[in-house]
Amino acid sequence: MSLHRYCAWLAGLVLILSYVFAVAQNTIELQPDKGLLLIDGHPFVLEGSTVIGLDYTCRTSTGDWSCGQAAWRALEDRARSGVITCTPLVSLTGSATAPVLAECAVNNENLNAWLVRHGWALSDNTPSALFVSEEKAAQAEQLGIWRDGFVPPSHWRAQDVTECSACSARHRSIVRTHELRQQSSPGNNSN
Numbered sequence: 001m002s003l004h005r006y007c008a009w010l011a012g013l014v015l016i017l018s019y020v021f022a023v024a025q026n027t028i029e030l031q032p033d034k035g036l037l038l039i040d041g042h043p044f045v046l047e048g049s050t051v052i053g054l055d056y057t058c059r060t061s062t063g064d065w066s067c068g069q070a071a072w073r074a075l076e077d078r079a080r081s082g083v084i085t086c087t088p089l090v091s092l093t094g095s096a097t098a099p100v101l102a103e104c105a106v107n108n109e110n111l112n113a114w115l116v117r118h119g120w121a122l123s124d125n126t127p128s129a130l131f132v133s134e135e136k137a138a139q140a141e142q143l144g145i146w147r148d149g150f151v152p153p154s155h156w157r158a159q160d161v162t163e164c165s166a167c168s169a170r171h172r173s174i175v176r177t178h179e180l181r182q183q184s185s186p187g188n189n190s191n
Contacts, residue, residue: 043099048130049112049121060148067145074120082107119144
C-alpha cells in the first residue's frame with residue numbers, strides 16, 4: 001500500500017471513529033487512576049489538559065479539601081451533561097490497545113478547554129501547551145483547584161536542590177562517589 005493510500009485510509013478511519021463515538025455513545029466511565037475517560041469502553045486521554053489525581057488534597061485558608069475528587073466529579077458531571085463527542089487524534093506510534101489522545105466536546109463545547117478554564121484541570125506543561133490562557137484565567141479568578149493559591153506539581157517538583165540542605169548534601173555525596181569510582185576504576189587514563 002502506498003503512503004498516500006495509507007494516509008487516506010487512516011484519515012477515513014479517523015472520521016469513521018469520530019462518527020461512531022459521537023453517535024453510538026452509551027456509557028461514560030472514568031478511570032482516574034489511569035487518567036482516562038472511557039466512552040463505550042474506548043479509552044481516551046484528553047489532549048492538552050490533565051485532571052489532577054483523585055487523591056490530591058488542596059489547602060485553603062479554611063482547611064484542606066479533596067480537590068482531586070472534586071475535579072474528577074466536575075469532569076464526570078460535565079461529560080454527562082449533554083452529548084459528548086471525542087475526535088481521536090492520529091498517532092502513528094501508538095498501539096491498538098493504548099488510550100487514544102482525543103479532543104472531546106460536550107454539546108459542541110471543547111471539554112478539554114472547559115476543564116482547564118473552570119479550574120478542574122491543568123494545561124500541559126510544555127512550550128506548545130494548548131490551554132495556557134484558559135489556565136491563567138482560571139487561576140486569576142481562583143476557580144476550581146486554584147482557589148486559595150493551588151501550586152501545580154510541576155512548580156514544586158522543579159525546585160532547585162539547593163533549597164533543601166539535605167537534598168543538596170545527598171546530591172553532593174552522589175556526585176563525589178561517582179567521581180571517586182571513575183578515578184579508581186581500572187583502565188582509567190587521567191592524562
